[in-house]
Amino acid sequence: MTFLSSVKHSLKLIFTGISGETNLPEVGISASVDKVEICHFDSIKREVEPQQDWTRKLFKEKPEFLQLTLKSLLYHQQLFKDDMDVFKQCLNQTEGSHVLQTVGGCEWDDESGEVKGFIQFGYDGEDFISLDLQNETWIAPKTPASVIKHLWDADKGRLRHFQHILMSECPKMLQDYMLYGRSFLQRTERPSVSFLQKTPSSPVCCHATGFYPDRADLFWRKDGEEIHEGVEKGQILPNHDGTFQMSSELNVSLIKHEDWRRYDCVFQLSGLTEDIVSTLDKTQIQTNWVSPSEFPVGPVVGGAAGVVLLLVISGVLYCCWRNRNDFQPVDGKC
Structure with a gap:
């Protein structure tokens, strides 16, 4: 493509x-x-x-x-x-x-x-x-x-x-x-691309943010071929600084663990000659989910910094959900 x-x-x-x-x-x-x-x-x-x-x-x-x-x-x-x-x-x-x-x-x-x-x-x-x-x-x-x-x-x-x-x-x-x-x-700004997931059973959200212009695409591939089944693509939304963000979710519930690395998230941007390709990797997924058996009883490790990180991840996960579910008739803010 x-x-x-x-x-x-x-x-x-x-x-x-x-x-x-x-x-x-x-x-x-x-x-x-x-x-x-x-x-x-x-x-x-x-x-x-x-x-x-x-x-x-x-x-x-x-x-x-x-x-x-x-x-x-x-x-x-x-x-x-x-x-x-x-x-x-x-x-x-x-x-x-x-x-x-x-x-x-x-x-x-x-x-x-x-x-x-x-x-x-x-x-x-x-x-x-x-x-x-x-x-x-x-x-x-x-x-x-x-x-x-x-x-x-x-x-x-x-x-x-x-x-x-x-x-x-x-x-x-x-x-x-x-x-x-x-x-x-007419500048070109590359995005940061992250994998996000609410819980281990939730879809994996590929989230690209900070890119410009808004002439961009974000999609999933398997073995180098673009796929549509099990994929939910969100809209391009503006950031407060004049850049843009978008996301695309992949349903991983039926994907075997050993097959995860056969999947890529691909970001394309007008002005860039090469695609930004991120291979699906469980170790690279950010989440704010904590297993009940692992929930800390004492002080939270990391203190305020840990709380801030959880809030940031929660906010971006919300943006992924909003990208998929909200209709933005004019200039939505995330």
């Missing part, structure tokens, strides 16, 4: 608005490039807050770019607030607290130049309406959204506005960010 590197980059803005009485900002906006948050804005502070060292440097050295970003966010904040009013009126929900979220942006292929724009709205925690740019129509998966669909389908000015924003302004801004943040956004 050969991992194919993608050359697509993305700029995504997430708008979150809350109506009614609340101590939270009425509107919050988070911008990310290639799934890494680059800046934040909210309706209380009304200023752009860079989230990465290179965006801080960019805004400091190019104040005109900062002002352009601020002007754009202020403009779209007002449009978003107007959309909140439309949703409440069309749904007869002028009272109470409601949450509107918009996810919009573009993908740009820096080799072919192909651009794809996208925007979708969620209301009170559910997918509500999205734009089909190719067919120039709004898609309403649920009946309550049909009123807004008909309203927006008839508004050709709104459609042209989104076409311009998503297909022209967005890719231009993305290219500007890519040009300035190239050393950060």
Whole structure:
């Protein structure tokens, strides 16, 4: 199996608005490039807050770019607030607290130049309406959204506005960010790969963390051939430092002890010419499981350091379980 590197980059803005009485900002906006948050804005502070060292440097050295970003966010904040009013009126929900979220942006292929724009709205925690740019129509998966669909389908000015924003302004801004943040956004960071297991009868979790970019794959092999039976692959999730993590579990309950070393966990990353291959080895598995017969009666060996190690392993095992069981619609944190 050969991992194919993608050359697509993305700029995504997430708008979150809350109506009614609340101590939270009425509107919050988070911008990310290639799934890494680059800046934040909210309706209380009304200023752009860079989230990465290179965006801080960019805004400091190019104040005109900062002002352009601020002007754009202020403009779209007002449009978003107007959309909140439309949703409440069309749904007869002028009272109470409601949450509107918009996810919009573009993908740009820096080799072919192909651009794809996208925007979708969620209301009170559910997918509500999205734009089909190719067919120039709004898609309403649920009946309550049909009123807004008909309203927006008839508004050709709104459609042209989104076409311009998503297909022209967005890719231009993305290219500007890519040009300035190239050393950060196009770097390659190797992960640390570990084997983890809750109990001797649990699946073995192959966990890779600290890698960048997110164009990666993690899979199991037996005798050099990729296998799928007994394997549960998790999603790629972001770390707090801008890197990523992922995991893949192998059910070892039916594998004979003498056959364990026939299995490998393979990690592939765009930018690396060689795979990172880890052979399944019981002696390399980390776990926080202690046999009842071996449970210490006196002070725990290792003191505070031992407790910290157990907490770290427990946290990573939880991430493996969450990778397999949780649905992450936007940027989950582990």
